Amino acid sequence: MPMNEQPPWGKKKKPAGPEDFLAILIQKIRDAFSGQGEGPAPRNDQGSPSSEEPPNLFAGAGKILAIVVAALILQGAFTCFYTIKPGEVGVILRFGKYTRTTQPGLHFKIPFVEDLAKVDVEKVRKEEFGFRSRNASASTAFDRKGYDFDRKGYDMESLMLTGDKDVIEVAWIVQYKVSDPVNFLFKVRDVAQAVRDASETVTRRIVGNMDFDYVLGNREVLAASAKRELQGQMDRLECGISVVTLQLLDINPPEQVKPAFNEVNEADQDMKRLVNEAEETYNKVIPKARGSAKQIVEEAYGYAAERTNRAAGETNRFKAIVKEYQGTEDITRQRLYLEAMQEILPKVDRVYVIDKSQQNILPLLDLTRASAKEQQPVAK
Template identity: 50%
Template sequence: MSWDPRNQGGYQGSEKDIEEVIRQAKSQFESFKNKGKGLWTLVIILIIAGIGALTAAYTIQTGHRGVVLRFGKFAGVVSPGLHFKIPFGVDRVIDVHTEKVETEAFGFRSATPGVRAKFQKDPETAKESMILTGDLNVIDMEWIVQYRRQDPRKFLFSIHDPVQTIRDISETVARQIVGDRSFDYVLQNREEVNRIFQDDLQEILDGYDSGIRIVGVRLQNVVPPDAVKNAFNEVNEAQQEKERLINEAQETYNREIPKARGEAERLINSAQGYALERVNRAKGETSRFSDVLAEYRSAKEVTKKRLYLETYQEVIPKAKDVYVIDSKQKTILPMLDLDKMGSRSGGEQ
């Protein structure tokens, strides 16, 4: 390559040399590109393997169950613990809490949940709580339904919206139970209504194969609507007064009737004892008279004298004064004033 003094700064070479330089640079770039492509492939493979390893392992917490879907189809249910799945969306796991008790409220809503929860009613909840009873009265009834997800597969796939299904069935069962009974029965037999409510609700959900277990049903508030609450309270007070009077009368009855029965029993027993005594005495007298009669018939004079003396033995001790009269005395009149004469003469002395 020769130097051209007229070229004050440009490349001093032929056109062929420039093409060679370009070709060499391109060759070096292609070589580096091929080497980089292999490196990037390795990096991508490593990243994919790491992501697969991280997403293949999963843990199910205690009290939960995992429902495994493979390409969107049910593949099984796994218990709590560490498990592995096919990554990259082939397997998908839905975590279902099977031990947690959920609560659905009817006729009211929790405004501020917590220990001191506040509740509120709105037009929507008022429609839920207004129910017609069997005696054609309107009742404002609030209740709660507690449930848990017993079978996660059935809970997820047997019915479209399990929570809304529970709410719809609960309202239907509540209206059926209250509509077959009077207002007083629902008000006074809450535990019985709770039991019937829970049994009927569980039976319907089992028929749907829902996988839901009803833990409990509780009537929270059973009152008449606000429009008739004053009239209902007056009727209720009258019924309570009636019950009070009945209870007082029953108390008096329970106190006086046993007393009268005891007195009657006492009189009957006393009469029976007196009758038995008189009968026994009469029988004794009859027996004694029969014995005396037999003795009298065998020895009349002796018996007569004995009876005479026995009579004197009974009479004389009871006499205040005893007068002994001579059999030859014609009258007893002179002797009747002896006490007066004695007392008079004593006074004169």
């Protein structure tokens, strides 16, 4: 037999599991109350236990009490110190009443008098409407690839009615953080449900006040307005949260009306294209026509001003001549005659001089004019 092995009669039977250990502990407690834990009972001459002295019940109770007190002391020693991790805060309650808030680090609390509740104030919590995330570890609401947009089972969350009585499906997400741990723990029983109810109320009211086309094209404006109103409601309820993001992720008409909706969109795009083409033609033709009309009007104004000024000048000239003529008739008549001849004679090819003493007409030989004609080249 090896040296490290004990014979079967020398081995101690160990408990096989927690159930056996619990059964042994209960048996020991029973033995302590019955006085069997003080050693073997005295026996009489026949070898049977003597029953003259009653078992010492107080001795067993004292042992149990000492064990319980020791366990309570050890538990208090272990629970009086606690650690708050980074990103968390500790809320201390003394007999159920809020006492203080502790920051990350090692702290002390009175055991059995003060209770601790830890709140993660850096964690971004989220609530999804109209869909559920396929991957629970999705890091951001803007990564649409990490989401499952299968709407089966969530139609009642996403279906809404717009201001022009059209049905639309809106999927959105709300992200928030804890800003006041005390209000977060004690003011509202279920903060997540309060966020869901308030967000649905705000979003449905905003979408219900807008037209279908406005909702499709202005999701950022609607999301910002919904975020402000949701934060206001959370502040009035004293939920102790701060809304980080309210994002409208998907806005579409219901599946049953998508073909008709696409046809309407195509017709609307064709209408806009034709309108743009008409406006382009209008912008080309109308300004040109307006410019031509303005040019004609300005030319007419200029012509009228020219004729008017010329007529006024001629009138003033005639009046001046009349005035001079009335003073010196002979000189004025002679000057007028000379000016008329100066203007007419250069245009006359032949000039005849008539003398009263002569009976025949004497032609005036203009050598200068004749020589000028001779110098002109003859066309071949």
